[in-house]
Amino acid sequence: MDNHSFFRDKLLEWHAGHLRPMPWKGERNPYKVWLSEIILQQTRVEQGLPYYEKFVAAYPTVHHLAAAPEDEVLKNWEGLGYYSRARNLHAAAKYIAGELSGKFPDTYEGIRALKGVGDYTAAAIASFAYDLPYAVLDGNVYRVLARFFGIHTPTDTPAAKKTFAALAAKLLDTAKPGAYNQAIMDFGATHCTPRQAACPSCPLREHCVACQSGMVNALPVKSKTPEKKDRFFAYAVFYHHHHTWVRQRNGKDIWQNLYEFPLIELPALPADPAALPEMLLRHCFPGGAPPGTQIRGISRPYRQTLTHRVVTAVFCEIDLPESLEMVDFQKNILENYQRIEHFKLKKILALPRIIDWFWQEKDVTLRFK
Numbered sequence: 370m371d372n373h374s375f376f377r378d379k380l381l382e383w384h385a386g387h388l389r390p391m392p393w394k395g396e397r398n399p400y401k402v403w404l405s406e407i408i409l410q411q412t413r414v415e416q417g418l419p420y421y422e423k424f425v426a427a428y429p430t431v432h433h434l435a436a437a438p439e440d441e442v443l444k445n446w447e448g449l450g451y452y453s454r455a456r457n458l459h460a461a462a463k464y465i466a467g468e469l470s471g472k473f474p475d476t477y478e479g480i481r482a483l484k485g486v487g488d489y490t491a492a493a494i495a496s497f498a499y500d501l502p503y504a505v506l507d508g509n510v511y512r513v514l515a516r517f518f519g520i521h522t523p524t525d526t527p528a529a530k531k532t533f534a535a536l537a538a539k540l541l542d543t544a545k546p547g548a549y550n551q552a553i554m555d556f557g558a559t560h561c562t563p564r565q566a567a568c569p570s571c572p573l574r575e576h577c578v579a580c581q582s583g584m585v586n587a588l589p590v591k592s593k594t595p596e597k598k599d600r601f602f603a604y605a606v607f608y609h610h611h612h613t614w615v616r617q618r619n620g621k622d623i624w625q626n627l628y629e630f631p632l633i634e635l636p637a638l639p640a641d642p643a644a645l646p647e648m649l650l651r652h653c654f655p656g657g658a659p660p661g662t663q664i665r666g667i668s669r670p671y672r673q674t675l676t677h678r679v680v681t682a683v684f685c686e687i688d689l690p691e692s693l694e695m696v697d698f699q700k701n702i703l704e705n706y707q708r709i710e711h712f713k714l715k716k717i718l719a720l721p722r723i724i725d726w727f728w729q730e731k732d733v734t735l736r737f738k
């Protein structure tokens with residue numbers, strides 16, 4: 370038996386004895402397979418599971434998803450992060466329901482053409498839903514192949530992509546591509562894991578180059594990861610008759626279409642945070658803050674790590690005078706914001722996680738007031 374057949378046979382044998390039942394496993398409905406694959410991108414299975422169930426219940430067909438307002442879809446996605454996935458999911462649902470008359474594409478190319486679907490996701494959907502012979506290639510697969518075959522090419526290079534894609538395609542069991550893809554993904558996620566590969570009990574160890582040469586922890590190789598850029602946000606949280614002001618983020622930046630308070634972005638947080646409320650008031654009321662405006666407090670810094678950014682945010686809570694009339698707001702930037710009751714903020718709008726953290730802590734204080 371050559372190395373390739375050994376790898377394939379042992380892997381499928383291992384999988385038969387280690388089935389991890391999940392609601393989307395064995396699913397052939399391409400819409401549901403697609404939902405699960407988008408939700409599981411960059412997400413742990415345990416975290417994605419309740420979202421999958423929520424989406425299937427709220428949007429049982431692609432038509433339901435297409436007809437839903439985007440704000441509602443983002444709200445249902447809240448907490449899962451990488452919101453572009455939800456926006457793309459929604460856009461693709463509209464495309465399928467409209468342009469394709471509700472028929473989910475049934476070729477690799479058709480699936481790959483959907484917004485938010487890359488090579489990996491297209492191969493997963495094509496093989497799980499239609500048993501088409503496309504091999505998946507994600508972090509788990511790179512790791513298993515790099516270790517078993519002893520490949521030292523850095524996995525985040527174009528050269529590696531070619532090498533690994535060719536190898537993965539060669540290894541694929543074309544008679545049951547869905548089962549094979551599931552097997553290698555599960556094996557990477559639970560057995561040949563990044564830090565604690567279970568080599569002593571591994572059915573592949575006999576021919577595994579990394580295991581036989583003591584290179585398990587050195588593989589796969591990655592080139593240097595770029596440093597994350599720091600960003601500093603100061604938010605103004607206004608209080609006025611139980612209302613505050615928010616607007617939807619737009620443009621090509623983080624948190625597209627999520628809601629946030631009035632904001633100034635700074636090159637760094639000032640050494641003395643007491644300066645922040647004044648800076649925010651000058652920004653929000655260029656003609657001068659209304660008399661009687663009071664600073665309620667300044668939060669601690671909150672920090673959220675994104676793929677390429679680390680965002681630090683401070684929230685300045687500001688009481689506007691109760692006597693202020695709505696007409697007074699027409700001379701300042703709050704005019705461009707949406708005035709919303711405090712209790713509705715969390716209930717109906719999708720917020721960036723960092724704002725959600727702050728607001729949840731506020732809820733605790735408000736309850737005890």
Ligand code: SF4
Nearest residue numbers: 561568571574577580
């Ligand atoms: S022997 Fe160890 S490194 Fe090799 S495939 Fe098995 S778990 Fe992974």
